[in-house]
Amino acid sequence: MAAEIDFNDPHPGYPSLSLILIVEDEQEILDILSAYVERSGLRSIQAKDGRKALELHLSHAPDLVLLDVQLPQIDGWRVLSEIRHRGETPVIMLTAMDQDVDKLMGLRTGADDYIVKPFNPAEVVARIQAVLRRSGNNKYSDGKIVRVSDFLINLETYEVNVCVKEEKVALSVTLTEFKLLVYLARNPRRVVSRSELLEACLPESDALERTVDSHIYKLRKKIEATGIADVLVSVRGVGYRLLGAE
Template sequence: MEHMHTNALILIAEDEPEIVDILKAYLHREGLRTVWATDGRTALELHLSLRPDLLLLDVQMPQLDGWQVLAELRRRGNTPVIMVTAHDQDLDKLTALRIGADDYVVKPFNPAEVAARVRAVLRRTQCQDESSTPVLRIGTLEIDLEAFRASVRQGEHLHSLPLTLTEFRLLAHMARAPRRVFSRGELIHACLSTESEVLERTIDSHISKLRKKLEDAGLPGIPLSLRGVGYRLEDIA
């Protein structure tokens, strides 16, 4: 599968040339192409014209900051984004994941680690985009999108999860971006009927039942609840 990511185009949105030079060197070493935007507005323009495979997006930039750029990118589609923040603050990390980032790194960073994270995000997102494989696999969890069936692999055995349709929709929706935090409102809009008014506590009830079924299958503690923010599926071993 490694050939899938060779020659992928990475848009680096960063206003510090020294950092860009280091990132370029390590990404080129991985066989990846790069293009550079010095401000948020240029990053959005290059995204439209070049259709990069992934963005490395700094939070603090001229014109438009990283949060504004990320919000616009998510209105446009699902281009993978790794946020780069200068602050090792939980709020920054949660904000990045809540708005729709696929990952984040904190300055000062190890450029080799950044390159590895780029590879990992490309691998995950490009595999999910393959129309010939409508199965999401996250650790031992397997979700068949066509058969509406979710299973947990236990050795050679697949343990089928007895999910309701709503529980399956919630699980599949979060599994497409397991590190992202989904707000209750977003989950309501994406997974529940919009014909009637749905209270946010209804999502809590569905998630609670889903969590119990995953726990019974050997996957305790997921989805993870983030108070005041929403839910995240988390990485599954």
């Protein structure tokens, strides 16, 4: 029997896929770090200058920022200062400068850790995971935000945003569509039957299973209108599945 959806339930079984913003102006290093981060089961977005880093931090709300100091346009210290002004996103500084005064400056400005180049990418990933554990995975640990694939779902404000080509696009949904999306997002990649969705999201209605089909159809059209296709898929004769990140 499916449980009625509870927006206050943090759902500890949900696999939170932390998003890491990697800010590095050297393409080779950026590629290596991104590969190691994603191989560890995390997700990543990249920026090669400080201005882009601040734009992505604002639009994507990453769980952690891996931040180089020497950057074009806006240097890492100023980026760190602005991130701290905005909130408590964990930041690990990544730099070739190994003087103690530089480390102290980073830590005093609010950095959570400091890694000096050259580095072992596996160690960088280990340090990222350690900071994420210490921070409780930041704002996602309280269950108010659900993130899967390109969706960012706020359970308090009932807002849904979709990340499309590094831009955050608001998705206007009805309450029923919101409930269906949340339930599928909390069960990523699992095929959920129509009857389960009906019981979990419309428990007090007299709706039939084909009503679920109608709501899912409209929700899928809204998602596809943002430019994202083949994320909410139907499994013939069974139900629906939301494809999360691998």
